[in-house]
Amino acid sequence: MTRIEELYQYFKQFPQVTTDSRQAANGKLFFALKGEKFDGNQFAAKAIEQGAELAIVDDKEVVVSDKFFLVDDVLEALQQLANHHRHQLNIPVIAITGTNGKTTTKELVSTVLEKKFNVLYTLGNFNNHIGVPLTLLRLNGEHEIAVIEMGANHPGEIAELCEIAAPNYGMITNVGKAHLEGFGSFEGVKKTKSELYRYLESNGGKIFLNADNAILSELANGELITYGSKSGNFLQGELISGSWNCNFKVLFPKGWLYMNTNLVGAYNFENGLAASCIGHFFEVDALQIQKALANYKPENMRSQYVKKSAAHLIIDTYNANPTSMLAALNHFISINGRNKCVILGDMLELGEYAVEEHQKVVDWLLGNKLHRVILVGKHFVATSSPKEIICVESAAEVKALIDKEPFTSNDLVLIKGSRGIKLEQLVDMIQ
DSSP: OOHHHHHHHHHHHSOEEESOGGGOOTTEEEEOOBOSSOBGGGGHHHHHHTTOSEEEESOGGGOOSTTEEEOSOHHHHHHHHHHHHHHHSOOOEEEEEOSSSHHHHHHHHHHHHTTTSOEEEOOTTOOSTTHHHHHHTTOOTTOOEEEEEOOOSSTTHHHHHHHHHOOSEEEEOOOOSOOHHHHSSHHHHHHHHTHHHHHHHHTTOEEEEETTOHHHHHHOOSEEEEEESSTTSSEEEEEEEOSSEEEEEEEETTEEEEEEEEEESGGGHHHHHHHHHHHHHTTOOHHHHHHHHHHOOOOSSSSEEEEOSSOEEEEEOSOOOHHHHHHHHHHHHHSOSSEEEEEEEOOOSOGGGHHHHHHHHHHHHHHSOOSEEEEESHHHHTSOOOTTSEEESSHHHHHHHHHHSOOOTTEEEEEEOOGGGOGGGGTTTOO
């Protein structure tokens, strides 16, 4: 019996896993992961004291009883255990990645599939080399299908996550400019995201493909299940409106069906159509797909509309990159009525492209008439911008500006930026 098989026997007895010693309790296994500023091995004894059944460690110095399980590398053990567990439960696994929209699409797909199946899906943004195995270890015998979100900020990461999750199906929402600091270039982004395609092609998997996307169509080979706005796809859809809520129609075998959503922006059409395609492929009733999409309400700072006592807000503060920023701005300018105001935060992890990409956003703002513009972060401060565009270093400074000149009921405010800029705190500041 290998060390992982031995560990799996413990997991079958105690199928709850934590990497946080503060959450260690009876019935849980504690994995002592290392981070840049901490070493989980140093908290293993505390985890056992708090009731953890077993502490998986890779420092033999902390092993003082049979409650400690020594491995060569805790992270590798966690990933190998997740992979082993995934193969014990022979259910379909759908992997979703992409530059923009992957979390929204993951949630829409899961919501649709839940109309027919018991679905395990990624919670929050547990989409990296730690989050993916932790998600897989939540699988149990009652689950019938899994939807796994995969994120990446450097080459090879999607390939690694595929080796852990072993997906049978996968989709890439799109490929855009994000994490350029880690990928090195847009070509690096394309190569990394398409690692999902390569894995599926090599392992007999199926690809859900947005046939309207030229880049994805060029990258994808193998068995394709296509969706898009043209006839001849497995599922065809057509955008109806996207100024406020994104509404579209889908051609099912029995005819066109209208889909109304609570998602803001036309760019969510492809996310909704992807969910419809996957649901239809797995034989979820068309009316149930319609109901699932209509009932989904974003509450995760993505494409979220909030009506305050005065201003109207569109909140998209979970993340930002050049592609998603310009998509949000182009949608925003298309909305009729009200004074259009924007509070935009820096787009992080762009490396040497930061100055160029932030200047492009400023140039767009100069070419489009907006009532009020506030830019937040050191990258925006470093751009060449006229005095009517206010640039400040932090979200805290924006509060003073809002206190001095509050937004009114005639204002529609787009708030968008990378999570590290913390623009979400402004939502409570605006009346």
